[in-house]
Amino acid sequence: MSNILLVTSSPRGAESQSNRIATELATRLADQSGKAVVTRDLVSNPLPHIDGVFAAAIRKPADQRNAEEAKAxxxxxxxxxxLLAADTLVIGTGLINFNIYSSLKAWIDHIARAGRTFTYTENGPVGLATGKKAYLVLASGGVYSDGPAAAMNHAVPYLKTVLGFIGITDVEVIYVxxxxxxxEAAEKSIAAAVTRASELAQAA
Structure with missing residues (x-):
């Protein structure tokens, strides 16, 4: 494991602060460690949402799948x-309707795979994608890190839960x-997020 996997999901392109700061963080981490950055842009290369073909495919051995299932x-x-080739994961997303973008949810549905990133045991599920550190960059119009709107922030709890489920429990969060x-408020928030990203990169 020697890569940094950067996953971006905002449809706002160059205007996206989650894209920008996640990318800057991944670049800083790469410059410091000498590792390569593998970028998965979920907007320029959208993933298919899972369907019945996919559901059937992942429940069969590879040699028993038909052509359509094999493709899925x-x-x-x-x-x-x-994901498994990386030891660092950087995820950028905006907060939309109190949660993550559907493009990022599609990615999660593809990487949360029984037998690949987690397994079931007699003591319950066990994550297999261990030994990784994750950074989450969450951009939002309002303030959801604390205060009265914090309870409506389902993005960070969800991402921490699903990452923990597959074995990634060392997670840092950067709020923009x-x-x-x-x-003025936006400029201050962006500057604070950039500083936080720099501090995390230096501490890595």
Missing amino acids: AAVSDVLVDE EGLAFGP
Whole structure:
């Protein structure tokens, strides 16, 4: 494991602060460690949402899948291989309707695979994608890290839960929030997030 996997999901392109800061963080981590960055842009290369073909495919041995099932499973296999080859994961997302973008949810549905990234035991599920550190960059118009709206932030608890389920429990969060509170508030928030990203990269 020697790669940094950068997963971006915002449809806002160059205007996206989650894309920008996640990318800057991944670059800083790479410069410091000498590792390569593998980028998975879920907007420029959208993933198919899982369907009945996919559900059937992952429940069969590879040699028992038909051509359509094999094609569906192959997409997931590539994504799982990318994740398992990395020792650092950087995920960027905006907060939409109190949760993550559907593009990122599709990625999670493809990489959360029984037998690949987790397994069931007599004592319950066990994550197999261990030994990794994850960084989450969450951008939002409001403030959801604390205060009265914190209970509506389902993105970070969900991401921490699903990452923990597959064995990634060392997770840092960078908030870029209050972006809708005017230019001054947005500038201050972005600067704080950039500083936080720099500090985390230096501490890695």
